Amino acid sequence: MNDSTQQQVFEIIAKQAKIDVTTITPSSTLKDLGIESLEAIELIFDIEEHFDITFPDQQGANFDSDTAQSLVDAVQTALDGKAAGEGSK
Amino acid sequence: MPNVSTRRVVITGMGAVSALGVGADALWQGLSEGRSGIAPLRHPDADRLRVKVVAAQVPASYDPTANIDERVLPQLDRTASFALHAAQEAIAQSGLVFDESIGARTATIIGTGVGGEHSHDDQSRRLYGENAVRVHPLSIVRVMANASASQISLAHGLRGPTFVVSSACASANHAISQAAQMIRFGLADVALTGGTDACMSYSVLRAWEAMRVMADDTCRPFSINRRGLVLGEGAGIFVLESLEHAQSRGANILAELGGSGMTADATDIVMPSATGAAAAMTQALAEAGLNPADVDYVNAHGTGTQANDSTETRAIRLAFGADADRLVVSSTKSMHGHAMGASGALELVAVVNAIRYGIVPPTANFDQADPACDLDIVPNVAREMPVRAALSNSFAFGGLNAVLAIKRAP
Numbered sequence: 245m246n247d248s249t250q251q252q253v254f255e256i257i258a259k260q261a262k263i264d265v266t267t268i269t270p271s272s273t274l275k276d277l278g279i280e281s282l283e284a285i286e287l288i289f290d291i292e293e294h295f296d297i298t299f300p301d302q303q304g305a306n307f308d309s310d311t312a313q314s315l316v317d318a319v320q321t322a323l324d325g326k327a328a329g330e331g332s333k
Numbered sequence: 334m335p336n337v338s339t340r341r342v343v344i345t346g347m348g349a350v351s352a353l354g355v356g357a358d359a360l361w362q363g364l365s366e367g368r369s370g371i372a373p374l375r376h377p378d379a380d381r382l383r384v385k386v387v388a389a390q391v392p393a394s395y396d397p398t399a400n401i402d403e404r405v406l407p408q409l410d411r412t413a414s415f416a417l418h419a420a421q422e423a424i425a426q427s428g429l430v431f432d433e434s435i436g437a438r439t440a441t442i443i444g445t446g447v448g449g450e451h452s453h454d455d456q457s458r459r460l461y462g463e464n465a466v467r468v469h470p471l472s473i474v475r476v477m478a479n480a481s482a483s484q485i486s487l488a489h490g491l492r493g494p495t496f497v498v499s500s501a502c503a504s505a506n507h508a509i510s511q512a513a514q515m516i517r518f519g520l521a522d523v524a525l526t527g528g529t530d531a532c533m534s535y536s537v538l539r540a541w542e543a544m545r546v547m548a549d550d551t552c553r554p555f556s557i558n559r560r561g562l563v564l565g566e567g568a569g570i571f572v573l574e575s576l577e578h579a580q581s582r583g584a585n586i587l588a589e590l591g592g593s594g595m596t597a598d599a600t601d602i603v604m605p606s607a608t609g610a611a612a613a614m615t616q617a618l619a620e621a622g623l624n625p626a627d628v629d630y631v632n633a634h635g636t637g638t639q640a641n642d643s644t645e646t647r648a649i650r651l652a653f654g655a656d657a658d659r660l661v662v663s664s665t666k667s668m669h670g671h672a673m674g675a676s677g678a679l680e681l682v683a684v685v686n687a688i689r690y691g692i693v694p695p696t697a698n699f700d701q702a703d704p705a706c707d708l709d710i711v712p713n714v715a716r717e718m719p720v721r722a723a724l725s726n727s728f729a730f731g732g733l734n735a736v737l738a739i740k741r742a743p
Contacts, residue, residue: 280601280604281603281604281640282601282602282603282604285543285544285545288545289543298383
């Protein structure tokens with residue numbers, strides 16, 4: 245599950261950054277990948293739409309230091325919450 | 334700038350509707366006391382928002398029907414109601430009576446970021462959400478962005494150049510600059526100008542929420558723990574006149590609109606640029622014939638977002654050099670919120686009165702200093718000090734900057 249979540253998140257990032265998905269590593273920051281503030285907000289939106297989840301408002305706010313892995317973790321947390329019946333609000 | 338002979342422009346009336354109440358006096362009273370109009374959002378759909386939202390809304394006691402011809406009421410969006418009320422107040426203070434000849438020489442140039450948003454949202458909800466069969470027949474005249482300028486013109490018989498200027502958060506300052514230039518270059522003798530916006534509809538709130546720039550606590554400009562902007566609403570409207578027109582009728586002159594500066598960053602659709610903002614300040618100083626040393630106060634754009642406040646600090650340093658350490662700078666958005674296209678107009682009330690009364694309104698809600706915002710930002714308490722001249726900054730999404738330079742009445 246985790247691997248597939250990671251793959252899906254990486255593919256969404258690759259599409260937004262217009263880069264090859266294989267260039268993304270878990271420790272790549274959005275800044276490294278050339279994703280600037282407005283694009284990062286779009287990226288968050290695309291991920292939320294794709295997984296039908298809602299990130300807490302402050303999450304994903306620090307676009308300079310957020311890594312690809314931190315986004316995967318945030319998605320996993322939201323999916324776990326959803327599975328536990330808390331829903332995505 | 335080309336050296337052209339131009340007329341001087343003065344302010345002889347002002348009116349406002351804001352989170353601090355109805356009237357420029359109510360706004361000034363709140364600002365000079367350091368009182369914030371920010372409170373939990375009053376909205377039927379507030380519970381459906383993802384984040385806890387605070388807002389600077391015009392008080393629930395505001396009566397949109399007061400002193401307005403009942404035949405006109407069905408035509409008015411909240412945006413135009415605010416503008417009409419503020420215009421009535423400004424005209425009353427100016428003492429002008431618009432007869433045939435003055436009416437023909439009066440321009441009406443109003444800034445609005447959005448236009449009739451509530452009316453648009455209401456009809457969309459009916460149509461898409463409730464499958465309504467009919468849309469209200471006055472929807473177009475309520476929603477059209479120029480409605481505020483047109484309604485002021487209609488109400489007072491103002492027949493000069495009349496239109497709306499739209500540049501998001503800088504709309505009021507762009508409109509006021511345009512109106513001043515109309516007078517400066519002889520296209521009008523008098524102008525009604527300012528800004529108005531009322532765009533706290535459910536859809537617009539959700540759109541701001543999606544951008545993740547709305548604070549969930551309050552607006553804390555220049556504090557290191559600032560969490561974003563707080564949406565506001567309202568209108569500020571001014572009567573501008575050529576100096577000779579005002580003097581010839583013995584008007585009480587509140588202040589001189591010395592100049593303005595307008596630039597575009599041409600760098601990014603949302604991220605601000607210090608050089609673009611600084612260039613607008615420098616232009617405003619030049620047009621007003623001011624040196625940095627002549628200015629005592631800058632009313633900052635000061636939205637309370639991470640990006641704006643540090644960038645604006647750098648911009649003020651670029652424009653003012655060593656004088657930046659002597660200036661005082663405050664963001665009154667901490668009290669009247671970010672009223673979008675009305676912001677610059679509400680802030681002009683603050684600037685004009687700071688000059689008239691020698692009181693600089695504070696940056697309210699200040700908490701912890703940010704080394705990236707190392708200016709004297711007048712934390713929390715107003716400061717009594719003489720203000721010879723001041724700048725009022727507005728910077729908009731889209732990279733648009735408009736700065737006004739205000740001087741004492743001649």
